[in-house]
Amino acid sequence: MTSTPFKSHSLFDRLTVSWGRRAVIGVPMVFLLLVFLLPFLVVFKISLSEMDGVAFKDVATWSNGWVHFQLHVDNYLSLAQDALYFETYLSSVKFAALTTAICLLLAYPFAYFLARSPADRRPALLMLVMLPFWTSFLLRVYAWKMLLADAGVFNNLAMAYGLISEPVKMMNTPFSMVLGMVYTYLPFMILPLYANLVKMDLRLLEAALDLGATPWQAFWRITVPLSRSGIAAGSVLVFIPCVGEFVIPELLGGPQTLMIGRVLWDEFFSNNDWPMAATVAVVMVLLIIVPVALFSKSRAEGRAEGRV
Amino acid sequence: MQEGILVAPHSESQPAATAVAAPFLRIQHIVKKFDDVAAVNDVTLDIQQGEIFALLGSSGCGKSTLLRLLAGFEVPTSGNILLAGQDIGGLAPYERPINMMFQSYALFPHLTVWDNIAFGLRRDGLPKPQIEERVSQMLDLVQLTAYAKRKPHQLSGGQQQRVALARSLAKRPKLLLLDEPLGALDANMRQRTQLELVDIIHQVGVTCVMVTHDQEEAMTMATRIGVMSEGKILQIGAPAEIYETPNCRFVADFIGSVNLFQGVVEVDAPDHVVISSPQCRHYVSHGITGTLGMGVHVAVRPEKMVIQHTPPLESERESPAEVGCNVVQGVIENLAYLGSLTTYHVRLDGGSVVKVTHTNAARHTLTPLSAGDRVFVWWCGSDVVVLTR
Numbered sequence: 001m002t003s004t005p006f007k008s009h010s011l012f013d014r015l016t017v018s019w020g021r022r023a024v025i026g027v028p029m030v031f032l033l034l035v036f037l038l039p040f041l042v043v044f045k046i047s048l049s050e051m052d053g054v055a056f057k058d059v060a061t062w063s064n065g066w067v068h069f070q071l072h073v074d075n076y077l078s079l080a081q082d083a084l085y086f087e088t089y090l091s092s093v094k095f096a097a098l099t100t101a102i103c104l105l106l107a108y109p110f111a112y113f114l115a116r117s118p119a120d121r122r123p124a125l126l127m128l129v130m131l132p133f134w135t136s137f138l139l140r141v142y143a144w145k146m147l148l149a150d151a152g153v154f155n156n157l158a159m160a161y162g163l164i165s166e167p168v169k170m171m172n173t174p175f176s177m178v179l180g181m182v183y184t185y186l187p188f189m190i191l192p193l194y195a196n197l198v199k200m201d202l203r204l205l206e207a208a209l210d211l212g213a214t215p216w217q218a219f220w221r222i223t224v225p226l227s228r229s230g231i232a233a234g235s236v237l238v239f240i241p242c243v244g245e246f247v248i249p250e251l252l253g254g255p256q257t258l259m260i261g262r263v264l265w266d267e268f269f270s271n272n273d274w275p276m277a278a279t280v281a282v283v284m285v286l287l288i289i290v291p292v293a294l295f296s297k298s299r300a301e302g303r304a305e306g307r308v
Numbered sequence: 309m310q311e312g313i314l315v316a317p318h319s320e321s322q323p324a325a326t327a328v329a330a331p332f333l334r335i336q337h338i339v340k341k342f343d344d345v346a347a348v349n350d351v352t353l354d355i356q357q358g359e360i361f362a363l364l365g366s367s368g369c370g371k372s373t374l375l376r377l378l379a380g381f382e383v384p385t386s387g388n389i390l391l392a393g394q395d396i397g398g399l400a401p402y403e404r405p406i407n408m409m410f411q412s413y414a415l416f417p418h419l420t421v422w423d424n425i426a427f428g429l430r431r432d433g434l435p436k437p438q439i440e441e442r443v444s445q446m447l448d449l450v451q452l453t454a455y456a457k458r459k460p461h462q463l464s465g466g467q468q469q470r471v472a473l474a475r476s477l478a479k480r481p482k483l484l485l486l487d488e489p490l491g492a493l494d495a496n497m498r499q500r501t502q503l504e505l506v507d508i509i510h511q512v513g514v515t516c517v518m519v520t521h522d523q524e525e526a527m528t529m530a531t532r533i534g535v536m537s538e539g540k541i542l543q544i545g546a547p548a549e550i551y552e553t554p555n556c557r558f559v560a561d562f563i564g565s566v567n568l569f570q571g572v573v574e575v576d577a578p579d580h581v582v583i584s585s586p587q588c589r590h591y592v593s594h595g596i597t598g599t600l601g602m603g604v605h606v607a608v609r610p611e612k613m614v615i616q617h618t619p620p621l622e623s624e625r626e627s628p629a630e631v632g633c634n635v636v637q638g639v640i641e642n643l644a645y646l647g648s649l650t651t652y653h654v655r656l657d658g659g660s661v662v663k664v665t666h667t668n669a670a671r672h673t674l675t676p677l678s679a680g681d682r683v684f685v686w687w688c689g690s691d692v693v694v695l696t697r
Binding site (some may be wrong): 081201203207210213221222 | 380428432475580
């Protein structure tokens with residue numbers, strides 16, 4: 001009986017709520033449309049056009065009252081045929097995956113102990129994680145150059161103490177590049193993991209111990225599965241920027257560290273071949289959409305189980 | 309079983325059964341300190357096999373800490389815990405033959421009902437067919453077979469509670485610990501579940517220690533109750549014993565409600581005592597462990613009092629000696645009609661208030677009492693408990 005007056009209310013509510021909801025969802029949607037989808041379509045259009053001397057032709061031209069479309073798919077074909085691009089993509093994904101894996105290995109124990117440390121000490125520890133962001137990223141990467149160079153701090157110290165007789169080549173190797181990327185992206189792995197682990201109900205671990213699980217078993221059976229969404233979030237946040245990373249490979253990488261970001265740069269600025277560069281970029285975006293889709297799926301599953 | 313024969317009706321000490329059979333669980337002088345504050349302060353307790361023992365107390369009284377000491381989540385500062393003769397004090401939680409049903413259950417959200425129940429069995433490395441058999445037994449026991457593939461969040465509160473019970477019973481523990489077992493259920497569900505839970509525990513035959521702050525829950529489910537306050541157990545006994553013969557003011561006040569009269573012992577005979585208090589003279593028809601002139605409290609339960617417009621007739625009194633005693637006068641300040649009973653708050657002439665409950669046995673009374681009426685409240689000398697602490 002009492003539900004009748006509420007119902008007429010809820011219709012009104014539903015209308016206003018749906019408008020409010022639309023506006024709230026709409027603003028980021030419009031933002032994404034303007035700064036992501038539109039530029040992407042422009043890039044996609046460029047990738048389908050042909051070079052004409054130093055400039056590229058328009059895909060659609062207007063003459064005699066007709067619109068002429070000239071879709072040029074040669075770039076995609078050459079991308080598929082040229083083994084260099086394929087290898088570069090593969091190598092980018094490989095380095096990004098390696099960086100993500102190392103970040104996860106380092107960040108998980110760190111985030112775990114951060115989340116389990118006394119509540120009053122956590123802000124200070126979190127501050128330490130974010131401290132590097134206070135100095136310029138470029139400066140910090142340059143600092144690694146100083147540390148790792150043949151006549152750098154590490155080699156000099158090791159030689160001074162007689163640990164090595166001649167400098168170990170560290171700079172411009174896969175080692176130095178992956179080190180730089182791990183160093184740069186580690187906080188992006190720690191923070192989502194911490195956010196996830198700190199929310200965990202510790203009584204679940206007690207329940208596991210009570211049922212006969214050793215602390216180690218409880219960790220693998222309860223903590224890790226329950227932090228799956230945090231692992232996924234951190235991995236995506238590290239993996240995606242790493243695939244397209246340009247600055248770190250440029251500064252710390254070498255001939256063995258082929259990264260798609262550098263190829264992009266070369267196509268745009270050295271070869272001035274914008275359509276080819278755009279093609280490389282489009283394929284890279286597609287390459288990144290796959291892990292994001294996997295991530296969203298895992299998030300959705302996590303939410304269905306009552307945890308985010 | 310022997311307890312009933314060996315124990316005197318008003319015995320305040322532990323049942324003499326301790327001398328007959330070695331207790332199944334012995335807690336000896338357990339102390340647990342957190343930063344020099346004793347949460348559990350020198351508790352000694354014996355629990356027989358098959359008992360359901362309830363630790364009852366308000367929050368912060370140390371009952372949960374005591375339970376966690378039994379489970380192994382806390383290490384005692386001093387004292388021993390013996391289970392079936394074995395000292396389990398040094399064992400980790402996962403090494404103890406004890407399982408716990410957690411408050412609000414702590415079911416694993418990422419595992420199905422089936423996997424939740426199988427969790428402990430798998431840790432024991434039981435062969436697969438045996439695990440399957442045991443889990444289906446447990447599902448049967450709690451009547452959740454149809455829900456085996458569900459995740460905990462897809463179940464109602466009552467169903468989650470049963471999964472938690474099944475999970476804690478699956479390993480056939482020697483001792484089952486229940487932490488506020490029905491605390492997360494609404495009042496309606498609770499009453500039904502109390503008896504259901506006792507039924508299952510009896511079916512399995514497991515010894516059980518439960519913690520609760522709900523006296524009704526403790527009295528419904530437990531064979532014996534230990535009332536705790538400030539880290540100590542004040543009284544141990546069967547529900548009726550705790551209610552009818554509280555051994556101190558805290559217990560009398562905590563279990564049910566009680567009217568307390570402060571007074572001084574005036575006559576101390578082996579078969580009766582007379583205590584004078586500002587409100588009235590109390591004739592108590594049993595001896596007490598006190599001395600002449602000692603300050604004591606006389607405790608009378610509200611339902612043991614009679615409230616009426618006229619003074620009690622001599623013929624109504626238990627003995628002629630009570631005439632002029634155990635009766636007070638006052639004005640009904642307010643009353644609450646609760647259906648089965650009515651509660652009266654009577655402001656005595658001396659200024660203090662007594663609470664009287666009257667069972668509404670008849671639909672209509674000839675002389676209904678209403679607020680503002682001047683009334684007599686009286687009681688029998690045998691229904692009184694004299695508290696010396």
